[in-house]
Amino acid sequence: MRRADRLFQIIQILRRSTRPVTAGEIARELEVSQRTVYRDVADLIAQRVPIQGEAGFGYILDDAFDMPPLMLTPDEIEAAVLGAQWVAGRGDAVLANAARDLIAKITSVVPERLRPFIADPAIAARPSRTPVPDGIDLARTREWIREGRKIRIDYRDERGDHSLRVIWPVIVGFFDEKRMLAAWCELRQDFRHFRADRVITAEFLDERFDSRPATLRQRWKRHLAEKHAAHATA
CATH class of the missing domain: 1.10.10.10 (Winged helix-like DNA-binding domain superfamily/Winged helix DNA-binding domain)
Structure with missing residues (x-):
């Protein structure tokens, strides 16, 4: 080096x-x-x-220190390319386009000697299968997560039973063929995970929930940790 x-x-x-x-x-x-x-x-x-x-x-x-953000190494470039490949194949339409734009922007600013790491990377994400269609606008859901607003959903569970719920969205999880929405459920008064393809309708409410998004996310993480610990000792 x-x-x-x-x-x-x-x-x-x-x-x-x-x-x-x-x-x-x-x-x-x-x-x-x-x-x-x-x-x-x-x-x-x-x-x-x-x-x-x-x-x-x-x-x-010191937190105040700054330096040009695109002084990238070949490994960092390939990490960005790999992540963008995965998102382009598995993210919702808005994220997929953002991933492609990201690679175009990196290509336009890195030195010429580093561009082969983008055009012909030594890594690749596995081609994705066609994902199950979502029943909720995930781009708007991400916006509601950032703003700390509630969503009312008509949800169908694995047995086919319907329920109306008001949720406080926490985070969207992306898997190979489906997407999952973690949220606080007012009906159950607990955290729940909802498959996006099982949402029948979604109403994006103006009402904010009484917790900062970052605080709610920390509560969800503690919930998961406690749940995993309980399973490990069972």
Whole structure:
């Protein structure tokens, strides 16, 4: 790895971490010695990169630090291409188009030497089968998730029974052939997961639910963790 690339990777490691990162951890990821990491960090600090910390404690990068966002490595480009391939084949129509636009934008701004990693990547997502049609507008559902608004749905369960529910949408899960909507269900007073193809009708309400979207998502994650823990001990 070139030294310039290594310095960039140190910044990336610090940028993605929410806690101090030790020189040993950086050294293991980059496959270099800790002495090299100490020297590189000192050079970055000398170049006015706002890194705080010291040997033995760990390093953190100031949140205010910014750098050109498209200084991508070949691995990062292929990761983006792979993700976009998957979304283009399995996402709803709006997301699929966004994935294609993403690749076009990356292609237009990366240096010429990196474009073969986009045009002829060494990876590929498995071709998708035709997904089951959704009964709810997932693009609008994502907007309602971000805005913290309720949705009223007529839902048909696996037995074919219908029920009217008002839900607080949390997150949309994408699988190979179907999509799943996690939500707080006012009828059941609990979190439930609804298959998008089993939604008969959906009314997008103006009413907001009494929780911030991020807080509701954290509650859902705790619910899943508790449910998995219960199953593990059963």
